[in-house]
Amino acid sequence: MSADGQSSDLSSPWTILLVEDDPVVARATDILFRLAGHRLDIAADPQAAYSLLARRRYDAILLDMNFTAGRTNGEEGLSCIARIMAEDPDARIIVITAHSGIRIAVAAMQAGARDFLMKPWRKDDLLAKCTAAIGARGPAASPSVDRSGGGLLLLGNSVAMESMRATIRRVGPTVANICVTGRSGSGRTLAALAVHAASREADRPPLRIDLRDPEQWPSLDGAHGTVLLRHPDRLDAVAQARLLDRLPPGLRCISVANGLGSLTPALHRRLCTLEIAVPPLHARRDDAVVLARHFAQVAAEAYGHASVRLTPAAEAVLAATDWPDEVRGLAAVVERAVLLSDDGVIDAAALRPVGPLSPLVATDAAPAFRLEDAERSMIEAALKEHRHNISRAASALGISRGTLYRRMAQHGL
Template identity: 30%
Template sequence: MLSGKILVIDDDDFILLTVKMFLEQYYSEIKTINSPLHIEDELTDKDYDLALLDMNFQQGETSGKEGLKWLRKIKELSPATQVLLMTAYGEVNLAVEAMKEGATDFIVKPWQNEKLLATVQTAMALAQQQREIEKLESRNKILSSTADSAFSNMIGKSRAMKSVIYIISKVAHTDADVLILGENGTGKEVAARAIHRASNRAHQAFISVDLGSISESLFESELFGHKKGAFTDAKEDRIGRFEAASGGTIFLDEIGNLTPALQAKLLTVLQSRKVTKLGTNHAVDIDVRIICATNSNLKEMVKQGEFREDLLYRINTVEITIPPLTERLADMPLLIQYFLTLYGNKYHKKDLIISEEVIKKLQKHNWPGNIRELQHAIERAVILCEGHELTTSDFSFLSQRDVNQVFDDYNLENLEAWAIHNAIKKHQGNISHAAKELGLSRGAMYRRMDKYNIK
């Protein structure tokens, strides 16, 4: 028994029965309809690999115009569905003409079963190849938009990071779901990619999804996929992120931002490991490793009724907390040198150096945006520096009054308020730009502004 879905359309019930009984010996799913008016419903609800289509549907009609009309309709609704035309001997020339319209081949009535089976097998192989090509193309589009970031390696020798790296080494070779916690900019996606690279799925896809950036109206389309025509802008069939990641790993970032309704939809998929594309009722099996991340306190959100407890239990078989940069100061020289080499090569300034004195000043700086803020600071310094050595003047925040002279070293809230206030002032009130410089999302920026009463 071969896998494959075949739709047979003919107004002769005897032919439908004959074809169905014969092909059911070889293929898993054969559906017959005796009117082409049902074609749209069938192709909207299910993905058929092959359609066997009669050329004429009205008594005494021999022109084949109806067959051509419905052939075009099938190719419009489901371009990947291969079409075999069933025609009388005298209509062979018409059938050949129809192949120019998109038909794969034709079968002359009455047929020999061996010839019918051979033609169907050839068309099915072509259909499955086409499906694979379309899936790969969709997958490549998603992969290209979620390619590894420049900073893709775990860097650190501090005690805090050694603990993280140890947990990653233990969990990577399993398929356990992982929840990564940590502030914005600490490197949660870097940790997720490290888990994937050390796993048995390393040679399969790693798909990263920023749930905070997907609107509620597009959530199902982006994650689960859609059929052509499922909504206004659905101009072609598209697989979702889950199906693209099948065999590999999907990383769901900012999972704490999901509304209760979206949490329920996600939980259903995580429990069943099946997705249903918008515009269909057909569930597709997925085989993915789930890694989630958030900077939110999900346990507190559960208490407040803002996050589903059953979803939390589903995603956090293993929890990993990434420490903020201020708790891993011993890693800063390594991180600084990494970014210096990265951006020195990118901007053709390969001989740049940075002194121990400047590194020590950078270590004393408060980093509310964590590694992301440090990365952007090094990139700006590399771009703006005039000589071959980065100095304090290349870091605007270091050339201002020493933070230690302004605030008590141990009052981190004052330091954070000071950083936010100065970033807003620097960008002349543009909250988006200030948040980006600090490595914060707009939402996180506004929450901190409210906390410190910054207008």
């Protein structure tokens, strides 16, 4: 190791992710890596880490094991390791734990961590452990390497999303033909790419073909490996028969479709050994907040904002809204709110697609979801955030004081 922290055989700068909730430790670590010529991104908790991992690859991940005050059992860190390793088995994780945490460190190594470091650590020890972990594969090509095929793009903590991720982890390594279905904008293509990322051919991008474009069909001739087919359900019966004849034997097909009802039985057998249905946002409302925080940080980076924060009232709106364009529509609204923000604070009023409270109109909601409950939760969140200042709460919700008073009376607030 040279004096500046660079390894003699690792001359390229590293990109490191630190998952640490102590700002003092985070700041000291940031200074250390910058002085050594490396880049360090900091996440204060696992959720923030998942968002960063969805955007870029890291040469190594430094992971604290506890994030909640009073908790010392390392369960939060172990859960984070399990999710990261499930999505990226090649991840280089170095856990950071207290001197009394040998048992936790051993459990972390068994879960997939490459090494561990005891607090308080010495800078030479930290750099040496990073060198050893990174040296096995060499530094990542760039801090912004495209991770469009990475499973960690499938953000969300709902049972539905975890079930889908588990299915992808199970079928991805096989040669089974998979059809990903769901509403447009819900993340079907990302799920399809996650299947490929979990396969044995993940190092080679799949051939992508939009079947609505006849000029792309010749690419199927002699194709091998994996092909990502978009919109097979949009073809008529004659075109489906032609597609079936044109698909080479042994070619793995991962398809993206609205549904399977319009497929002929023969094409269904060829394309769909298993269907993976991407759940709509209205079936996993809490995930909308997780996704919005992610999109806010992505937009903040793009537009040069130092930081962005969603207020409680804004998050209540996000969870209560039925997004006509699913995740894609949510991302667009959040990006616009970040772009127009002056202070980095995104309030409820900034997230209204049209008109006061109009996002709450249910278009395709689950039967158990009640509009009245969603509106009440929005108003309660705005009142709490602004300490029952009616004028400020009304402004945050994008309605007049009189309207807010009427809604409060209607909901018994």
